[in-house]
Amino acid sequence: MAHFSPDRSWRTFKRSLLNHYVLNGLEVALGLFLVTTLVHLVWGVQHAAAASVGVIVTIVVDMPAPKRGKFWRMLPAPLLGAPLFWLVQLLHQHPLLLGFLAVFSTFFGFLWMAWGKRGGPVAIAVVLAMVLAMSITPQPGHVLEVATQSTLFFVIGAAVYLVYAVAANAILNLRYRVQFIADTVLSLAALMLEQARMVLPDAARHVGLDDETVDGEAYGDNLADRNFGSFSRQSPQAAHMGNLLARHAAFADQLQAARDIVLESPRTPRRQRLAGMLMQMLDIRDHLLACELDLEHLRKVPEQAPMLLAQQAMLRALALELVHLADSLLWARKPQPMVNLNTLLRPMKAACTPRQRLEEALPDQYDPAALPPQALSQELSERIVRIHGEVNRLIQLGRDEAEPDLAVVRASWQMFVSPTAWSWSPFKGLMSWDAPPLRHAIRAALAIALGYVVVQLLPWKAHAYWVLLTIVVVLRGSLAQTLERRTIRVLGTLLGCVAALAILSAHLPPLALILCLTLAQGISHGFALRRYLFTAMGATVLGLVQAHMLNAEGSTSFHMFERVVDTIIGTGIAWAFAYVLPSWERSQVPALVQRVLKAQAAHVRTSLSVEQLQAVDNVPELAWRLARREAYDSLSALVQAVDRSLKEPRAVQPPLQALEQLQAHCYQLLGQMTSVKIMLMMRRGQTPSSFAVQQMQETVADVDAHLLAPLAAQSSADAALPKPPAPEPVPDPEDRDLLPWLMRRLAASRILARQLQADAAQIHQALARQEPEVPVAEAAQAR
Numbered sequence: 001m002a003h004f005s006p007d008r009s010w011r012t013f014k015r016s017l018l019n020h021y022v023l024n025g026l027e028v029a030l031g032l033f034l035v036t037t038l039v040h041l042v043w044g045v046q047h048a049a050a051a052s053v054g055v056i057v058t059i060v061v062d063m064p065a066p067k068r069g070k071f072w073r074m075l076p077a078p079l080l081g082a083p084l085f086w087l088v089q090l091l092h093q094h095p096l097l098l099g100f101l102a103v104f105s106t107f108f109g110f111l112w113m114a115w116g117k118r119g120g121p122v123a124i125a126v127v128l129a130m131v132l133a134m135s136i137t138p139q140p141g142h143v144l145e146v147a148t149q150s151t152l153f154f155v156i157g158a159a160v161y162l163v164y165a166v167a168a169n170a171i172l173n174l175r176y177r178v179q180f181i182a183d184t185v186l187s188l189a190a191l192m193l194e195q196a197r198m199v200l201p202d203a204a205r206h207v208g209l210d211d212e213t214v215d216g217e218a219y220g221d222n223l224a225d226r227n228f229g230s231f232s233r234q235s236p237q238a239a240h241m242g243n244l245l246a247r248h249a250a251f252a253d254q255l256q257a258a259r260d261i262v263l264e265s266p267r268t269p270r271r272q273r274l275a276g277m278l279m280q281m282l283d284i285r286d287h288l289l290a291c292e293l294d295l296e297h298l299r300k301v302p303e304q305a306p307m308l309l310a311q312q313a314m315l316r317a318l319a320l321e322l323v324h325l326a327d328s329l330l331w332a333r334k335p336q337p338m339v340n341l342n343t344l345l346r347p348m349k350a351a352c353t354p355r356q357r358l359e360e361a362l363p364d365q366y367d368p369a370a371l372p373p374q375a376l377s378q379e380l381s382e383r384i385v386r387i388h389g390e391v392n393r394l395i396q397l398g399r400d401e402a403e404p405d406l407a408v409v410r411a412s413w414q415m416f417v418s419p420t421a422w423s424w425s426p427f428k429g430l431m432s433w434d435a436p437p438l439r440h441a442i443r444a445a446l447a448i449a450l451g452y453v454v455v456q457l458l459p460w461k462a463h464a465y466w467v468l469l470t471i472v473v474v475l476r477g478s479l480a481q482t483l484e485r486r487t488i489r490v491l492g493t494l495l496g497c498v499a500a501l502a503i504l505s506a507h508l509p510p511l512a513l514i515l516c517l518t519l520a521q522g523i524s525h526g527f528a529l530r531r532y533l534f535t536a537m538g539a540t541v542l543g544l545v546q547a548h549m550l551n552a553e554g555s556t557s558f559h560m561f562e563r564v565v566d567t568i569i570g571t572g573i574a575w576a577f578a579y580v581l582p583s584w585e586r587s588q589v590p591a592l593v594q595r596v597l598k599a600q601a602a603h604v605r606t607s608l609s610v611e612q613l614q615a616v617d618n619v620p621e622l623a624w625r626l627a628r629r630e631a632y633d634s635l636s637a638l639v640q641a642v643d644r645s646l647k648e649p650r651a652v653q654p655p656l657q658a659l660e661q662l663q664a665h666c667y668q669l670l671g672q673m674t675s676v677k678i679m680l681m682m683r684r685g686q687t688p689s690s691f692a693v694q695q696m697q698e699t700v701a702d703v704d705a706h707l708l709a710p711l712a713a714q715s716s717a718d719a720a721l722p723k724p725p726a727p728e729p730v731p732d733p734e735d736r737d738l739l740p741w742l743m744r745r746l747a748a749s750r751i752l753a754r755q756l757q758a759d760a761a762q763i764h765q766a767l768a769r770q771e772p773e774v775p776v777a778e779a780a781q782a783r
Contacts, residue, residue, distance in 0.1 A: 015186070015326075015327070015330060016530065016531075018179070018182075018330040018331065019179060019183065019330075019530070020064050020175075020176050020179035020180060020183070021526050021527065021528075021529060021530050022526045022527075023064075023172065023175065023176070023179065023526075024062070024063060024064055024525070024526060025522040025523065025525045025526020025527070026522055026526070027062075027165075027168045027169075027172060028059045028062050028165075028521060028522060028525050028526075029518045029519060029521055029522025029525075029526075030168075030518075030522075031055065031059070031062075031161050031164045031165060031168065032052065032055050032056070032059065032161070032517065032518050032521050032522075033514060033515065033518035034164065035051060035052075035055050035157050035160050035161050035164070036048050036051060036052045036055065036157070036514050036517065036518070037511065037514055038160070039051040039153065039156065039157065040510060040511070040514060043153070045510045045549060047150075047153045048153075048510075048514070048549075049136075049546060049549045050136065050150045050151075050153040050154055050157070051153045051154065051156055051157030052157060052514075052517065052546065052549075053085070053129070053132045053133070053135075053136075053154055053157070053546075054078060054081075054082070054085075054153070054154035054155060054156070054157030054158035054159075054161070055157045055158065055160075055161045056128070056132065056521065056542075057077055057078060057081045057085075057125050057128055057129045057132070057154075057158060058074060058077055058078045058081075058125070058157075058158045058161050058162055058165070059161070059165075059521065059525055060077060060121050060122075060124050060125040060128060060525075061073065061074045061076075061077045061121040061122055061125055062074060062165045062169075062525075063121065064169070064172075064176045064180075064261060065169060065260070065261070066260055066261060066264040066417065067169065067170050067173055067264065067265075068264060068265070069421065070165070070166050070169050070170075071162070071166050072421070072422070073118065074162055074165060074166075075162070076112075076122050076422070077121070077122050077125035077126065077129075078125075078155070078158035078159070078162060080109075080122070080125075080126050080129075081125055081126055081128075081129030081130075081154075081158070082129070082151060082154055082155050082158065084101075084105050084126065084129050084130050084133070085129045085130070085132075085133045085150075085151055085154050086147055086148065086150075086151040086154075087101055088101065088102075088130055088133035088134055089133055089136060089143075089146070089147035089150055089151070090143060090144065090147050092134075092143070093143070095456060098134075099449070099452045099453075099456075101130070102130060102134075102448055102449075102452050102468065103445045103446075103448055103449045103452070104445075105126065105127065105130045106127050106130070106441075106444050106445045106448040106472075107441045107442065107444070107445035108126070108441075109122075109123045109124075109125075109126035109127040109130075109441075110123045110127070110437070110440055110441035110444045110445070111123070111427075111430060111437060111438070111441045112126065113436075113437040113440055113441070113477060114426040114427060114429055114430055114435070114437040114438075115422070115426045116426070118418075119426070124472065124473075127444075127448075127472045128469075128472065131465050131468045131469045131472060132465070132469075132546075134465035134468070135465050135543075135546070136150060173261075174270065174271070176261050177261055177262050177271065177274050178274065178329050178330075178332070179329075179330065180257060180258040180261045180262055181258060181262060181274050181277055181278060181329060182326040182327075182329040182330045183254055183257075183258070183326075184251070184254050184255060184258045184278065184281060185277075185281065185322050185323075185325055185326040185329070185394075186322075186323065186326045187247075187250055187251045187254045187255075188251060188281050188284060188285065188322055189319045189320075189322035189323050189326065190247055190250070190251075190319075191244075191247040191248065191250075191251050191285065191288060192284075192288060192315055192318060192319040192322065192387075193315075193316065193319040194240070194243050194244045194247045195244065195288050195291055195292070195315060196312045196315035196316045196319065197240050197243075198240055198241070198244060198292060198295060199291075199295065199308050199311055199312040199315065200299070200305075200308055200309065200312055241664055242660070244292075244667075245639055245660075245663050245664065245667065246639065246643075248289075248632070248635070248636070248639075248667060249635065249636040249639035249640060251285060252632040252633055252635070252636035253636055253640075255278075255281075255282075255632075256418065256633065258278055259278065259417055259418075260417050260418050262274050262275050262278050263275055263278070263417050264417060272404050272406060273397050273398075273400060273404055275404060276397050276402075276403075276404020276405060276406075277394055277397045277398060277404075279404070279405065280390060280393060280394045280397060280404075281394065282625075282628075283390055284387060284390045284391060284394065286628075286674045286677075286678075287383050287386055287387045287390060287674075287678075288387065289667065289670055289671045289674050290383055290671050290674045290675045290678070291315075291380060291383050291384065291387075291671075292667070292668065292671050293379075293380075293668075293671050293672065293675060293745075293748075294376040294379070294380065295380070297373065297376060298373060298376055298377055298380070301373045303373070304373055304377050306347075307347065307348075307377050307381070308377075310344060310347045310348060311348065311380060311381065311384050313344055314341065314344045314345065314348065314384050314388065315384065315387075317339070317341055317344060318341075318387060318388060318391050321338055321339065321391055321395065322391065322394075324336065325394070325395055325398055328398070329398065334399060334400075335395055335398045335399050337395070337399065338391070338392045338395045341388065345385065345388060347381075348381035348382075348384055348385055349381075349385060379741070386678075434583075434587060436477060436583035436587075436588070437477075439581045439582075439583050440477045440583065442581055443475070443577050443578075443580050443581050443582075444471075444472070444475055444577075446577060446580060447471050447475055447573050447574060447576075447577035447580075448468055448471060448472075450573055450577075451467045451468050451471050451569075451570060451573050452468065454467060454569060454573070455467050455468070458566075460562050466543065466562065466563055466566035466567065466570065467566045467569050467570040467573070468570070469543065469570070470489065470566065470567050470569075470570025470571055470574065471570045471573055471574045471577075473485070473489070473539070474486060474489050474570065474571050474574035474575070475574035475577060475578060476578075477583065478583070478585065478644045478647075479578045479579070479582065479584075479644075479647055479648050480643070480644035480645070480646070480647035480648065481644070482574060482575065482578040483575070483578070483647050484532075484647075485532060486571055486574070486575050488532050488533050488536055489532075489536050489567065489571055490567055490568060490571055491533060491536070492532070492533050492534070492535070492536020492537045492539075492540060493536060493537075493540050493563060493564060493567040494564060495533075495536075495537045495540075496536065496537040496538070496539070496540025496541050496544075497540060497544070497563055497564060499537065499540075499541050500540060500541045500544035500545060500563075503516050503541065503545060504544065504545070504548055510549070513545055513548070513549060516541065516545055517542060517545050517546060517549070519538075520538045520539070520541035520542040520545065521538065521542055522538075523535070523537070523538035524537075524538030524539045524542055525538075540563065540567075543563070544563060582652075584645070584648055584652045585641045585642070585644050585645035585648060585653075585654060586645065586652060586653065586654040586767060588641055589638075589641065589654045589659070589763065589767065590763075590764065590767060592634070592637055592638045592641055593638070593659075593662065593760050593763055593764075595634045595637070595638075596631075596634045596635055596638055596662070596666060597707040597708070597756065597760060598634075598707070598708065599627070599630045599631040599633075599634040599635075600631055600666055600669055600670075600703075600707055600756065601703055601704050601707040601708055602627045602630065602631070603624075603627045603628055603630075603631040603670065603673055604669070604673055604699070604700060604703045604704075604707075604749065604753075605627070605700050605703075605704070606623050606624040606627040606628075607624060607627075607673040607674075607676055607677045607680075608673075608676065608696040608697075608699060608700050609623075609624075610688070610693055610696065624677070631666075631670060632670075635663060635666055635667070635670075638659070638662075638663060639663060642654070642656065642659050642660070642663070654763070654766070654767065655762065655763050655766035655767070658759050658762045658763045658766065659759075659763060661755075661759045662756060662759035662760060662763065665752050665755045665756050665759060666756065668748075668752055669749060669752040669753070669756065672745045672748050672749045672752065673745075673749065675741075675745050676742065676745045676746070676749075679741060679742060679745075688742075689739070691739075692739060692742055695742070695743065695746055696742075696746065699746045699749055699750055702750050702753060703749065703750065703753040706753040706754055706756070706757040707753055707756060707757065709757065
């Protein structure tokens, strides 16, 4: 059997070069070069430098995006940046007024963070326009005339690049779709490999998966490598569980980014196949989640070790097939057919025999824990066989040998993509003093105020805007992100200074400097979300070369010294102000937990809906898919918040152990519902017996009662962990093939709902007492 390549660096490098981040970086670099060169050839190098500032400000918001709404998504950055650029130049000779403008524009700009991932780049662009305007040395002549002329070329550069960016995004749309699908496939392969690690007991993990990884996902790789908080301080099993949660969060995060691109107008056959691949990966993810069920029971049975080993080998082989598929998509090659895995499939197919003996042995009173290990292992084998079939179909879709489910694709087109229009709704959330975007805007404005005062005291005021620029790019919304950028920014600046010194010492002609500026911008933009060290290096070269073009006088080496000192000062200020008016993650936890519980209850309700079995349209299926997306997305948001809280002072950390228990129980409940959903959809067109329907309705009512209850009204006694329910009396049912498994899943779901209620109550009590950690009792297992 083929093995994963041990050379992680080479694998990562190859995939990084073919990633949509790099393609987007090349696209923006080409745009900067074309616009700046055009202005340089027509109006000269000085005006080209001003035009390049307009381009750079617009580039900040130029990310791969759906064609629909691309123009309006980018427009706010140059529209807000141009008047600010003009005002800064008017006030060059009035330091006090310029300082007030810098503080106000920073506060106003960072309020755009309220719009989330769309608003963040706009906030950076607005402040960047202000900071870069300070870099332009005042020219002789009337101040108003000079400022207006410089702003005119800023607008020309921004306008021409805006048209170019919209056109380039449309041209590269199909390639972006393929790259996003490839990234999602890699994230799914990493999730599958982590699930393979979970199959065997701790003592048997020496068989070979610890050193195998799937590189390619930016967030998932970093998060899982940190071993997910305090899970790493517990048993190896708990550490693997932490990594599994991180991989699920990474896949959910990657999935939404892919949805926005891939599900837009899937009208052509090629687009439909790519959208079909995306929907196929959702089904694979669901089967993987269900594979976690009952594993803890099976690991304790020595007789099941050979079958578990075979199941792990199959998951590992399928992960490798996904990696090959992703690499083929990135290299624009037709994927190879799936490798024949019959040798690995044979023992699992042999285990998937009819369950007649189990069904005939159904007792008068059903105990959810009474199913024998052989039956549980059989069900796990069936799931893995289904995953094999789903992966095979995914590869066939990639090879254009299978047709996508167009009904699902069309139903998902507009329902699962992020909104593209700007609205005032997020602005209403800024009315609260506790709103994180408002506190971050105040924090950033105060940091800029202090930075500006420090700038006035420095002996080199001509390039002191670098202090403010460093504050803007280092100071993030959370302490974890600020600390992550702090050290990398200084190191990247030092390396960038060396590169810029080599470039400027060569005394290159203006067109060559424009080319260097272009490459630096492409690297800085392309690696902003992947490798910030490269971004810091590119930004340093960009700033130094642009400063040289705007003001060629002065010592190059002294500029290097200024750059390093200013970066250290700006980083220190950003670091210090990360603790001013902090928005600790614990303040967001109650809302995130409530969102998770509501999403879990809605997912249970739609998964157990009997109407879906007799529906003649896709309305119930669409409702379930929407509920499933919210369940995963809410969990992903909670996982990321917990990860960020690990960098915060221990005294203000949320109750990590309770949060991790809650997340683990949520994924277990999702797995239980996924298993039930699969069982029910296999019987679509048939109505279960009245007893089964009653049990499903009672489970929905029980789950709602526990997950939707107000946490503040619960006492510590209410939060006690539940005991398994008593055996249910079973009438003579019509569907004896469904009932044993359905009852087991429903019973486990009720236990998990009570455990989630207990976890949420402990989190609420810990936060109410302002304690950093609340011990969590040993949870009862309900898998």
